[in-house]
Amino acid sequence: GQQLNQSPQSMFIQEGEDVSMNCTSSSIFNTWLWYKQDPGEGPVLLIALYKAGELTSNGRLTAQFGITRKDSFLNISASIPSDVGIYFCAGRRTSYDKVIFGPGTSLSVIP
Amino acid sequence: DVKVTQSSRYLVKRTGEKVFLECVQDMDHENMFWYRQDPGLGLRLIYFSYDVKMKEKGDIPEGYSVSREKKERFSLILESASTNQTSMYLCASSFLAGGRTGELFFGEGSRLTVL
Numbered sequence: 766g767q768q769l770n771q772s773p774q775s776m777f778i779q780e781g782e783d784v785s786m787n788c789t790s791s792s793i794f795n796t797w798l799w800y801k802q803d804p805g806e807g808p809v810l811l812i813a814l815y816k817a818g819e820l821t822s823n824g825r826l827t828a829q830f831g832i833t834r835k836d837s838f839l840n841i842s843a844s845i846p847s848d849v850g851i852y853f854c855a856g857r858r859t860s861y862d863k864v865i866f867g868p869g870t871s872l873s874v875i876p
Numbered sequence: 877d878v879k880v881t882q883s884s885r886y887l888v889k890r891t892g893e894k895v896f897l898e899c900v901q902d903m904d905h906e907n908m909f910w911y912r913q914d915p916g917l918g919l920r921l922i923y924f925s926y927d928v929k930m931k932e933k934g935d936i937p938e939g940y941s942v943s944r945e946k947k948e949r950f951s952l953i954l955e956s957a958s959t960n961q962t963s964m965y966l967c968a969s970s971f972l973a974g975g976r977t978g979e980l981f982f983g984e985g986s987r988l989t990v991l
Contacts, residue, residue, distance in 0.1 A: 784889050794897050796978040798978060798979065800982075805984035805985070806984055806985065807882075807966050807968075807983050807984045807985045808879075808919075808966070808982045809982070810979055810980070812980065813978070813979050814978070818983075841950075847988075853918070855918070855978075856978075860977060860978070863921065863924070863934075864978050866919040866981060867918065868916070868917070868918040869918055
């Protein structure tokens with residue numbers, strides 16, 4: 766079935782560094798979503814994207830809907846310890862399709 | 877803010893027991909979902925519902941059933957729990973129509989251990 770690929774699988778960074786991660790699909794999507802899951806909690810929606818090329822920010826987080834509509838990117842600037850968690854991308858091909866999730870990127874921030 | 881509440885954060889059950897996981901949302905969402913999350917496998921959809929008394933199988937429905945008697949409540953049932961159902965279970969909800977139907981709101985999760 767349809768799958769999303771996320772990279773990197775895990776990251777260990779120093780506090781204050783910027784972070785970049787991406788998500789790719791073999792199909793064209795009309796919606797991209799980015800979630801963060803804190804340890805022991807449910808995922809929380811960070812950013813939703815609905816148009817190719819769209820660039821949306823939420824505080825220190827910025828996400829982009831790729832021009833090809835087959836990828837999306839998430840950047841975190843000036844990381845802090847509370848950024849630790851798993852970041853999931855999710856998307857769907859049409860408004861009638863189910864949302865599918867990537868396997869996640871695990872982020873660790875070293876103080 | 878959307879609130880999705882799962883009845884139990886942690887459960888320990890024995891093989892063969894019947895298990896109920898309850899989920900309630902307060903945003904009048906039509907869609908409700910049950911996922912399980914396992915390391916390395918991400919989130920996998922078990923069942924979803926788009927209306928009261930309606931249910932659709934997701935990607936891994938075997939060994940599970942669901943019930944939706946009221947719009948705000950969606951229950952996941954394990955008729956006879958097995959050890960391979962040890963997992964984190966996540967409930968989510970969303971709107972049925974409109975531009976934001978893809979935005980799922982999750983509960984805190986229920987970690988089930990089957991001994």
